[in-house]
Amino acid sequence: MNLDDYRGILVFAEQREGEIQNVGLELLGKAKELASEINEEVTAILLGYQVEHLSKELISYGADKVVVVDEEELKFYDTEAYAQAFSSVIKDKKSEIVLVGATTIGRDLGPRVSARVVTGLTADCTKLEISEERELLMTRPAFGGNLMATIICPDHRPQMSTVRPGVMQKFSKDEARTGEVEKFDVEFDKSKMKVKIIEIIKEEKEKIDITEANVLISGGRGVGSADNFKKLEGLAEEIGGTVSASRAIIDSGWIDHDRQVGQTGKTVRPDIYFALGISGAIQHVAGMEESEYIIAINKDKGAPIFNISDLGIVGDVSKIVPMITEEIKLLKSQKS
Numbered sequence: 001m002n003l004d005d006y007r008g009i010l011v012f013a014e015q016r017e018g019e020i021q022n023v024g025l026e027l028l029g030k031a032k033e034l035a036s037e038i039n040e041e042v043t044a045i046l047l048g049y050q051v052e053h054l055s056k057e058l059i060s061y062g063a064d065k066v067v068v069v070d071e072e073e074l075k076f077y078d079t080e081a082y083a084q085a086f087s088s089v090i091k092d093k094k095s096e097i098v099l100v101g102a103t104t105i106g107r108d109l110g111p112r113v114s115a116r117v118v119t120g121l122t123a124d125c126t127k128l129e130i131s132e133e134r135e136l137l138m139t140r141p142a143f144g145g146n147l148m149a150t151i152i153c154p155d156h157r158p159q160m161s162t163v164r165p166g167v168m169q170k171f172s173k174d175e176a177r178t179g180e181v182e183k184f185d186v187e188f189d190k191s192k193m194k195v196k197i198i199e200i201i202k203e204e205k206e207k208i209d210i211t212e213a214n215v216l217i218s219g220g221r222g223v224g225s226a227d228n229f230k231k232l233e234g235l236a237e238e239i240g241g242t243v244s245a246s247r248a249i250i251d252s253g254w255i256d257h258d259r260q261v262g263q264t265g266k267t268v269r270p271d272i273y274f275a276l277g278i279s280g281a282i283q284h285v286a287g288m289e290e291s292e293y294i295i296a297i298n299k300d301k302g303a304p305i306f307n308i309s310d311l312g313i314v315g316d317v318s319k320i321v322p323m324i325t326e327e328i329k330l331l332k333s334q335k336s
């Protein structure tokens with residue numbers, strides 16, 4: 001493999017039902033930054049059916065070029081069809097770096113594609129940098145989050161990585177940006193496509209995506225009980241926030257797993273993050289330390305969460321939360 005034949009950064013622009021997923025835009029932002037260091041272009045790969053119009057959005061978020069595979073076989077996510085299309089594009093374009101969002105789709109697709117193009121993949125990265133030797137330094141938590149491992153892929157190309165949603169930042173949108181759109185034809189090997197999608201049944205409950213929230217009210221074991229935990233909804237309602245939790249709460253079954261913040265949950269970056277009765281274990285902090293403003297309430301003044309909080313309140317969360325909620329209600333009623 002002649003490594004010098006491989007150029008440019010390819011970003012998987014995941015779309016679902018014709019909507020580009022945020023993580024793809026976040027990765028375009030990061031790719032732009034990396035590309036400027038190695039003087040290369042950023043290409044987005046868009047797979048789907050009747051999705052070509054989404055290219056404009058990808059260009060406005062920083063893609064210099066969009067490669068579109070627009071085929072009926074890609075109407076719904078199907079591992080084999082998507083893997084065939086994705087690996088065909090990589091083989092043709094000979095990309096130096098390939099970035100994929102660590103969503104359920106990305107986690108299924110990324111490793112499969114990396115095997116097909118005979119390279120390695122570092123999963124769940126939280127940091128990406130370029131070394132002086134022009135290698136991609138892919139950093140991810142290892143050993144239960146107790147240390148950060150930086151991994152390189154020195155002998156193969158592309159250098160592939162999946163990155164958790166919410167970790168990287170989008171490039172600011174500029175609708176005046178221009179870029180090239182290339183339609184790419186793939187010859188699917190249908191004999192390998194064993195899955196036929198007959199029907200799609202959507203979950204009835206409303207899906208809350210905590211990575212999209214501007215204000216998160218996160219509760220931990222210190223909240224005390226399921227009843228107390230429900231009271232966090234009252235505060236969330238008053239300030240237009242969303243309730244999330246530490247793993248201790250998820251394990252207790254007080255709220256759904258998709259609200260978990262942290263290494264094995266989601267990475268969030270809200271404007272305000274309330275850490276209520278949360279100790280600040282490294283696995284939790286890994287998922288929220290990039291929040292703009294962190295407010296922690298904990299009865300133990302030595303709790304590690306105070307090391308990363310902007311405002312720390314030492315006290316009993318079950319007393320302080322109702323007080324804050326009432327105060328906000330009062331201020332709102334005085335204003336109206």
Ligand SMILES: Cc1cc2nc3c(=O)[nH]c(=O)nc-3n(C[C@H](O)[C@H](O)[C@H](O)COP(=O)(O)OP(=O)(O)OC[C@H]3O[C@@H](n4cnc5c(N)ncnc54)[C@H](O)[C@@H]3O)c2cc1C
Nearest residue numbers: 220221222246247262263264265277278279284299316317
């Ligand atoms: C591989 C691995 C992955 C993990 N992934 C995650 C993850 O994704 N997310 C995650 O959150 N955890 C994760 N964990 C678990 C993590 O290590 C901690 O156990 C967990 O975050 C602790 O949750 P907590 O802070 O709610 O509870 P605790 O650590 O028990 O802390 C409770 C805090 O509440 C305070 N408190 C108690 N009573 C009150 C009160 N009345 N008022 C105010 N404060 C009070 C206490 O002082 C304490 O600081 C993971 C662990 C491992 C090994």
